[in-house]
Amino acid sequence: MTTSTTQQSARAFLAGLRKEISNHAGVGHSVLGRMATDARTREHFKILSGQHYPLVANFTGYMELLLLRAPNSEAKCWLAKVLVDEYGERSEGQDHATIYRTFMAAAGHNPGDEERVPLHPEVVHFIREHQRICTEEPFLVGLGAVGPGHEWSIPTMFEHVITGLRRAGFADREIEYWTCHMDQDQDHGAWLEEALAGYCDTPESQEQVRRGALLSLDARERFWWGVADKINSSMTKNLIPGFVTATASAERDQPTYEQLKQQLKVTISLGGRG
Ligand SMILES: [Fe+2]
């Protein structure tokens, strides 16, 4: 194949992958779709944000692991460009976890308590699975997870969340974390697509990228089920005073993010494209 034919095949593969991702249950989960129909309150978003915070706080960690494993400077540049934004380049020097904590305070968390929320097992699974993908799987599987798996899917997911936030009465300045990603992640997705276009030149490399994206989105679907479980348990408690759901009674054994971080250890092999 000529270089331009190879490029066309890579771009066609990526276009097909974008379509597949937009139809994935992790991106169109009922928790998201029903933001436009169900009554949503600040209390619901307090619960959602407590579970979502570890995903926000850990995201740059996955990219930093991939940066170490990237096979050449060009791939490192695309990853670094995204990282610089995540560290706060386009948000007045505030990294995205800091902006998220502003939202958490608006949702009812006491500042400083963000890492002391009992985490649903699906939240823990999400973090562990992504750490595994970015350290044990080939580099392109990791790139599929953070690029198509995250940056391509976030604008769609967040659009749903923003609908629910506005219906729950949040002001624009309180939900900046969510709104700023509508623009930034369009760029991040495009930058990572440039990195991917150079690699998706064989059926094997395409399969690795697709596998990474789907592993990430499968974990995302499970994460949303975990959020739904926590919200439903709280609603049941409010409707039937004194009734304790299994989800609520399990909380005493669930780790907080503060505790989970103590257990997370990484070992990586710097073997290049792999
Ligand atoms: Fe971000």
Ligand SMILES: [Fe+2]
């Ligand atoms: Fe991003």
